[in-house]
Amino acid sequence: SNPIQLLAKIGGFVTTIFAILGITLATITTNIAANVVAPANALVNLNPMLFTFRRGAILTAFLGVVFQPWKLLKSSESFVYTWLVGYSALMGPIGGIILVDYYLVKKTNLSIEDLYSRNSLGAYYYSKGFNVAAIVALVVGVLPVIPGFLHKVGTLKSVSESFVVIYNNAWFVSFFSAGLFYWIMSCLKNK
Numbered sequence: 001s002n003p004i005q006l007l008a009k010i011g012g013f014v015t016t017i018f019a020i021l022g023i024t025l026a027t028i029t030t031n032i033a034a035n036v037v038a039p040a041n042a043l044v045n046l047n048p049m050l051f052t053f054r055r056g057a058i059l060t061a062f063l064g065v066v067f068q069p070w071k072l073l074k075s076s077e078s079f080v081y082t083w084l085v086g087y088s089a090l091m092g093p094i095g096g097i098i099l100v101d102y103y104l105v106k107k108t109n110l111s112i113e114d115l116y117s118r119n120s121l122g123a124y125y126y127s128k129g130f131n132v133a134a135i136v137a138l139v140v141g142v143l144p145v146i147p148g149f150l151h152k153v154g155t156l157k158s159v160s161e162s163f164v165v166i167y168n169n170a171w172f173v174s175f176f177s178a179g180l181f182y183w184i185m186s187c188l189k190n191k
Contacts, residue, residue: 036060081168086149088171093141096179097134105186133185141178145170 007019040056051059072083102108114123126132148167150156166173 032061035064082152085167085170086152089142089145089149089167089174092171092174093138093178096141096175096177097137097182100179100183101134101186104183105190133182133189137178137182137185140181141174144177145174 003019003023007016010016010019036057039060040051040053043051043056043059044053072079102110111123114125117125118129119125120128124131144163144166147156147159147163148165148170151159151164152167
């Protein structure tokens with residue numbers, strides 16, 4: 001089931017080279033197809049006037065190179081503490097905001113029709129289609145983690161130890177701070 005082990009048993013230099021080229025090509029094309037479609041579609045849906053699928057795919061490929069994923073994968077420490085913890089600092093506040101909105105603000109009552117409506121009178125249209133309280137809460141959730149992240153990637157040479165602790169607990173800090181801030185903003189708005 002492991003193609004590399006199978007190659008060792010087949011033998012022959014030319015056969016091995018062709019097989020490895022085939023495996024490499026299959027890996028690259030599969031990953032490109034699988035990992036470009038979703039962000040390209042997201043960009044098209046974000047702004048259909050600006051993005052075509054081709055433009056979205058090209059931008060995705062460009063950003064994939066700019067983010068230098070090979071640096072993230074050079075060691076397990078850089079992958080876990082830089083990529084995964086940094087990513088959790090963005091996902092934590094989103095989760096906190098969504099859960100607070102659904103359970104505490106909306107009390108599990110959703111208008112299915114308004115979820116898919118672009119009508120400015122819809123329940124989820126907010127301010128020109130943007131929920132400003134949620135965006136501000138996202139920023140509030142991410143801000144305390146930024147100094148620790150910048151220290152971890154080497155941009156800041158020294159930061160307070162408290163920022164390192166906050167960064168190491170990025171998901172929890174960002175989840176609860178964004179959720180709490182969003183809840184307070186929603187309560188003040190509903191008064």
